[in-house]
Amino acid sequence: MDYRKEIQELRRTLTENGYLYYVLDAPTMSDYEYDHLLRRLEELEAEHPEEITPDSPTQRVGGQTLTEFQQVTHAVPLESLQDVFNDDEVCRFLEKIPLEDAAYSVEPKVDGLSVALEYRDGVFVRGATRGDGRVGEDVTENLRTIRSIPMTLPEKLPRLIVRGEVYMARSVFEEINARREIEGKPLMANPRNAAAGSLRQLDPKIAAQRRLDIAVFNLQLAEGRTFAAHTETIDYLASQHFKVIPHKRLSKPADILAEIAALGDGREQFPFDIDGAVVKLDDLRQRQEIGSTAKFPKWAIAYKYPPEVKPSVVKDIIVQVGRTGVLTPKAELEPVRLAGTTVTFATLHNQDFITQKDIRIGDTVLVRKAGEIIPEVLEVVMDKRPAGTQPYLLPETCPVCGAPVVRDEDGAALRCTGAECPA
Template identity: 55%
Template sequence: MRDNVKERIEELRKVISYHDYMYYVLDSPEISDEEYDRLMRELKDLERQYPEFITPDSPTQRVGGQPLKEFAEHQHTIPLLSLDDVFNEGELRDFDRRVKEAVGDTDYVLELKIDGLSVALQYDDGIFIRGATRGDGYTGEDVTQNLKTIRSIPLRLKEDVTLEVRGEVYMPKKYFAELNEAREEEGQPLFANPRNAAAGSLRQLDPAVTARRQLDIFVFNLQRVEGKAFKTHIEALEYLKDIGFKISPYLIHIKDVEEALGYIEEWREKRHQLPFEIDGMVLKVNDLAKRDVLGATARHYRWAIAYKFPAERQKAKVEDIIVQVGRTGAITPTAVLTPVRLAGTTVSRATLHNEDYIKEKDIRIGDTVLVQKAGDIIPEVVEVVKEERTGKEVPFVMPDRCPECGAKTVRIEGEAAVRCPNLNCPAQIRRGIIHFASRDAMNIEGLGPAIISQLIDNGLVKNIADIYYLKYEDLVKLERMGDKSANNLLTAIENSKKNGLDRLLFGLGIRYIGSKAAEVLSYWFKSMDGIMNAKQEDLVQVPEIGEKMAESVVAFFADDHNREMIERLKKAGVNMSSLEKASVSNKFDGMTFVLTGTLEKYTRAQATEIIEQNGGKVSSSVSKKTSYVLAGKDPGSKLDKARKLGVPVITEDEFEKMLSI
């Protein structure tokens, strides 16, 4: 039986790794997302039942382990040197002349200079064992756990070879824009460009955060390899591609600098069509023996040069400053500009981010400003050309009322964003309803974005409470909504009324209150009334609920529109109480546990469920109120704090003895 299980696990790993390669490296998927998810679920289930078969190269290990306290230093076996820069044709010809003087005529490889973060990846016998940032070229940081979350980095190569490669981790423009939009909604500082976003994401101490950032990589150099030899850079890259690495499809093999200059001019404008940002082109000697002759300085290679594109900025006049309400109520100021051509498109608007950004740069209506595109996507005002002021410019004042619904705006201390707290604000309704009906919230099957748009457009739904007052005769009039679909949707809506308080609370979309926080609040207060009437000082006493979360909950329920909506949900029969989990015993009644380190016999979720089923609670932080700290391998700072406070620390064996009593 065990042999069969092991064989099936190995088979699943090979199949999943193959489909990862087809999807993330070749961009040519062969199976549906549902089929892929089914294979991954089967592998996870088998590894959960047979943890002795888990290996570091398993696809399930891409996001694993506990958050780190800090990154360890890593000494590079081969220095990761930088490139010298040139900015015009003359300087590039000078580089070509120096190369010819040293090694004679040579061919080159021209590559895009991707704006990201350089890393080294090490493999032993085909298994990914370590990855590190460039750092100063000689010493970087070990970010292996985070690099494992990047799906285009193979955990096992197609050959059992020992080697080291260098690559550029980057964030595609699409995900950079989405990340900054989300951070702006949350009132967090924005990343200036995709390079900063990639660097910040790769240096997260929690790999789960990195995994959500959608990073990618192009491998661009073979640093060293055992048992093989290559004559050219192109030959080495083709080999790396064959064994599973993602190589840039845009590299060009050219015969001389004249050809290079032609391609550089072509890419100067075409670069804006790329899905990632580049800031130039890299010219490299193709012959590896000639590279050895050319060598390097202490800081950069003599066999390669970076041709940098100039930053593209244009002057424009700020004709007006308007505000827009985002899906979470954030009110964002936007500059209306005289149209200018920038990065391949015509720009007539630019984000001003928030009130503080405008004050810091002293941007006024009527100003002449310099505009650029962050990540070649988001037009933004860089600075004011103050010498062109006439004295007629008008300072901007942020409105104290929401421009969409008239609700009094709020600005939470320590945040940059001004917000509309009214959940019924028209600008927030559609996105709010989509979230409310989603699987992790009220899970109303059949109530997707297209149907929601129709309901709103036909005036049938103005807020989430209206969902529970929909009638059959309203639904069958909608496009592509037949008798069966209408009845199925009404049944799903009716079934959702039975959900627990945690799902409802999460579905309301209160800022900072995710599914876990909603579950904690539901467990603690038991009813919606209890949460609605709780004061900030009551909320911060709840484990895992911090000051910002408490302040957000209080602000949400202080709004009359939101309280009226809750009343309508109550009248419709939506459950307002927590659903008690089935109890096994009350052995841990009144006890609070904190988990730390890697548990061998349980996952975190399993240990939490066992504690809660036996009447206990699980907290994420150690305090004097903590009853026990359950410690596994490599416990973190929670263990030190427990000892300092005199909180009992127990092992898994001791935990099981407590359960058996």
């Protein structure tokens, strides 16, 4: 076979199977077969470098390390949405839409990093972070490493721009953190921070190791195409091999509220974290008529869920000594899934915090993540307290060196007095 034809055939096969594997989760060949074909393509391109193109599967990883990210002005602004926090606010939003029988798209709000992807004649040419909505950072090379982002599209529109949310799957996050713990590296706080930090790596090879993913949720621009409804654009983007956000088209307020609640209750079913639900008017012409405020579109809202709160059991209270000598207690918990990660410890701050909440070893407690990052104990479930528990008091001597501890005059902290304490 002529090498040019072999290169074209390999690219076609690898692209098709990459779509089946990373977008549809329905692979038709083994990892071994895929890697073997990719190796063959790499060999051919090494022999004939003039045949290398930006959309080749070999070019996903291999960009040069950058010294800084360049700024990009978005062709279409990446707007933010007005937040709402309860059903009444949702109903008030719906009442303000001056339309009878209006339909809405209800979608999970992925807790990740928003980006715009631009295609010219069906080829991915640039990707940028949202930034302030008008100007973002060019992260094209890092986005190329995301296997679920197609490098070429079936339909070759002159220009197409889509918006999506880059995320790190919870399973990947936990796997990476487990490896970092073994290697003695600092743990990542949560999947969202991990995704944002990974996408802003100056070295694309590091970004590739983080195995990021994307959920596309909006068509920003499609030259040569017209659409009547948002849900129609999502179906079109799915046909162009994008991994799109799940959505439901609903009209009745009761159905919309029920779907918002269902998404919140079922958040663990998604591979990504969600921090809310988005409600968007579906008709695109009606959106234009309704318009936007100076900050937000009037035709959409983001319903923000309250932080997850779950029960766990205090197995033990462990006291750590910091570099300044301050004793800090933390609760060792029965493992509990919370805001996308498995929590086994929660801060207890100081003796006053423990005494005020009357936290004891053996108690069932309600736990949440402060700021979606730091696990903390909210309260004790008193009717589940086992018999025989005792109030907890921090030790009077340092658990590291045995020196006496004293309370700070101007605060609640206990501090080790040992001059030679190794902590």
